[in-house]
Amino acid sequence: MKVNLLDFDLPGLIGWCEGLGEKKFRATQLFRWVHHRGVSEFDQMTDLAREFRDKLHQLAEVRALPVVQRQDSADGTIKWLFDVGDGNAVETVFIPEDDRATLCVSSQAGCAVGCRFCSTGHQGFSRNLATAEILAQLWFVEHTLRREFKQNERIISNVVMMGMGEPLQNYNALVPALTVMLHDHAYGLSRRRVTVSTSGVVPMMDRLAHDCPVALAVSLHAPHDALRDSLVPINRKYPIAELLDACRRYLPAAPRDFITFEYCMLDGVNDQPEHAQALVALLHPPGGAGVPCKLNLIPFNPFPASGLQRSPDAAVQAFARILLKAGLVTTVRKTRGDDIDAACGQLAGDILDRTDVQRRVARQRTIELVRTPHI
Numbered sequence: 075m076k077v078n079l080l081d082f083d084l085p086g087l088i089g090w091c092e093g094l095g096e097k098k099f100r101a102t103q104l105f106r107w108v109h110h111r112g113v114s115e116f117d118q119m120t121d122l123a124r125e126f127r128d129k130l131h132q133l134a135e136v137r138a139l140p141v142v143q144r145q146d147s148a149d150g151t152i153k154w155l156f157d158v159g160d161g162n163a164v165e166t167v168f169i170p171e172d173d174r175a176t177l178c179v180s181s182q183a184g185c186a187v188g189c190r191f192c193s194t195g196h197q198g199f200s201r202n203l204a205t206a207e208i209l210a211q212l213w214f215v216e217h218t219l220r221r222e223f224k225q226n227e228r229i230i231s232n233v234v235m236m237g238m239g240e241p242l243q244n245y246n247a248l249v250p251a252l253t254v255m256l257h258d259h260a261y262g263l264s265r266r267r268v269t270v271s272t273s274g275v276v277p278m279m280d281r282l283a284h285d286c287p288v289a290l291a292v293s294l295h296a297p298h299d300a301l302r303d304s305l306v307p308i309n310r311k312y313p314i315a316e317l318l319d320a321c322r323r324y325l326p327a328a329p330r331d332f333i334t335f336e337y338c339m340l341d342g343v344n345d346q347p348e349h350a351q352a353l354v355a356l357l358h359p360p361g362g363a364g365v366p367c368k369l370n371l372i373p374f375n376p377f378p379a380s381g382l383q384r385s386p387d388a389a390v391q392a393f394a395r396i397l398l399k400a401g402l403v404t405t406v407r408k409t410r411g412d413d414i415d416a417a418c419g420q421l422a423g424d425i426l427d428r429t430d431v432q433r434r435v436a437r438q439r440t441i442e443l444v445r446t447p448h449i
């Protein structure tokens with residue numbers, strides 16, 4: 075099979091090109107054609123020597139992911155479902171807002187963490203995505219929308235690694251993809267505008283701080299270990315105290331001076347006033363021993379296999395008031411794209427339900443496939 079150029083960060087591409095006897099600056103030109111300009115046809119790369127283009131034709135390609143389905147919402151949100159082979163599909167979601175346009179990117183087909191409120195977690199883990207498959211989501215959406223919107227300027231201003239999968243459990247593919255997102259010859263995103271969301275893989279948080287410190291969001295969802303053990307099973311390995319220590323260690327390298335904590339509001343489970351008070355005690359205790367942070371309260375997208383329900387709005391507002399009164403910066407996340415498939419992962423779930431039922435039944439997994447995003 076031909077080499078997929080989307081698999082390389084710039085140093086990797088330079089090494090590959092040098093192996094073909096090409097100079098470093100040729101690799102940089104090629105990198106710009108692919109990522110900055112979205113060109114996949116070597117004949118259109120007019121400043122590359124004919125001999126180099128011939129080699130590329132023989133050995134390489136820019137291999138995008140096949141699109142299984144696209145859904146456009148009236149609010150501008152667009153979801154794509156991409157085929158990653160062997161009956162697996164991943165979702166990518168474009169979310170335009172007044173001051174930004176965010177792409178939510180998947181890092182794995184399925185997920186091994188198994189959070190109770192997440193349908194991807196209920197589906198189980200299939201495999202890690204390659205660097206090319208992570209980058210192909212950004213490459214495709216950025217350049218497709220530039221053509222559709224007839225715009226030469228960059229469309230996507232923010233990337234959040236909050237799609238399907240735990241990105242820090244696919245670290246070796248993730249970091250090269252992040253470096254391409256940040257590179258001026260590619261997408262040129264600032265570190266503040268690229269966010270990795272993790273359920274709390276503590277050793278990899280430390281490595282990310284060293285290797286590629288982008289903005290960090292942590293899926294918290296509970297103020298104490300007993301509850302978090304039941305919602306986010308990785309907590310049994312890396313309990314809250316260790317997780318918060320890792321957040322404190324991350325901050326000096328982070329591009330922002332706070333960590334974002336995601337908190338999915340589950341009716342009667344983690345949304346009571348005592349949970350809010352326990353969160354305040356955990357994150358903002360007297361004496362300043364907490365973690366500089368921002369809290370995102372997220373409406374749960376119910377799916378039957380979870381046995382969980384969305385918190386009523388009044389409970390969410392009361393919860394937010396307690397946090398705000400204690401001085402914690404708190405936002406309540408709006409849902410987007412409700413008219414296409416409300417929950418992130420729902421599209422993948424529906425398609426998988428239709429195309430992959432037998433294997434899933436054989437694995438005795440749930441096929442209730444509405445998913446809350448990696449939060």
Ligand code: SF4
Pocket residue numbers: 185186187188189192193194195196237238239240273293446447448449
């Ligand atoms: S919320 Fe994230 S880490 Fe948890 S199961 Fe879902 S995709 Fe995996």
